[in-house]
Amino acid sequence: MLEIISFILGPVETNTYLISDTQTGEAAVIDPAWSGEVILAEARRLKRRITQIWLTHAHFDHIAGAADIVKAPGMSVVIALHPADLPLWQMQGGAPFFGMHIDPGPEPSASLKHGQLLQLGGYLFEVRHAPGHTPGHVVFYCASEKVVFCGDVIFAGSIGRTDLPGGSYATLIESINAQILSLPDDTRLLSGHGPETSVGDERKWNPFLV
Ligand SMILES: [Zn+2]
Ligand SMILES: [Zn+2]
Numbered sequence: 001m002l003e004i005i006s007f008i009l010g011p012v013e014t015n016t017y018l019i020s021d022t023q024t025g026e027a028a029v030i031d032p033a034w035s036g037e038v039i040l041a042e043a044r045r046l047k048r049r050i051t052q053i054w055l056t057h058a059h060f061d062h063i064a065g066a067a068d069i070v071k072a073p074g075m076s077v078v079i080a081l082h083p084a085d086l087p088l089w090q091m092q093g094g095a096p097f098f099g100m101h102i103d104p105g106p107e108p109s110a111s112l113k114h115g116q117l118l119q120l121g122g123y124l125f126e127v128r129h130a131p132g133h134t135p136g137h138v139v140f141y142c143a144s145e146k147v148v149f150c151g152d153v154i155f156a157g158s159i160g161r162t163d164l165p166g167g168s169y170a171t172l173i174e175s176i177n178a179q180i181l182s183l184p185d186d187t188r189l190l191s192g193h194g195p196e197t198s199v200g201d202e203r204k205w206n207p208f209l210v
Contacts, residue, residue: 002123002145010034014061015192020048021121028052028120030149036068052078056151057137058085060093060102067105080110085136112138128179132172133160147188156197159208
């Protein structure tokens with residue numbers, strides 16, 4: 001089974017997902033938002049082995065928990081990010097812009113590409129480049145489980161903000177059309193903030209997509 005545990009962490013209530021293949025115990029953290037020790041403790045309780053951290057994008061509120069996870073004793077974790085968001089990552093994900101400071105930990109060593117397949121145990125996740133909120137934003141789509149981890153591209157009833165450096169409204173709408181609305185209606189959308197939704201619900205009700 002693909003187990004999905006969600007956490008709401010940090011100063012702007014960001015969703016972090018701990019996903020595991022329960023058969024192999026292998027786990028990935030999608031957007032370790034904050035408080036890495038909380039994510040680690042849950043992984044330990046469930047006897048999951050975190051081997052990968054996948055970042056949808058490099059905003060500070062999606063990366064600030066990575067350092068705690070990577071630096072924990074006995075951990076060997078690959079951090080993956082799209083290269084177009086590396087400059088943002090190198091600026092602490094824009095934290096100083098909000099008057100904050102974070103320790104982003106070691107620089108991501110895996111470079112995500114559109115169309116690439118990531119493996120977690122017996123599950124495959126397709127990387128889809130969906131810029132607009134940030135230049136290097138990606139979403140992770142698992143077709144067999146009908147689920148997308150979509151970061152700050154789209155939310156229940158809303159879309160990602162495009163007023164921050166590197167944002168573009170027209171690009172974001174294009175990305176949503178090409179990378180999200182092209183998927184079947186019953187595909188679950190697990191966003192970076194707020195509750196779960198689905199492709200069908202957003203196609204029907206999202207006021208930004210009419
Ligand atoms: Zn963001
Ligand atoms: Zn966010």
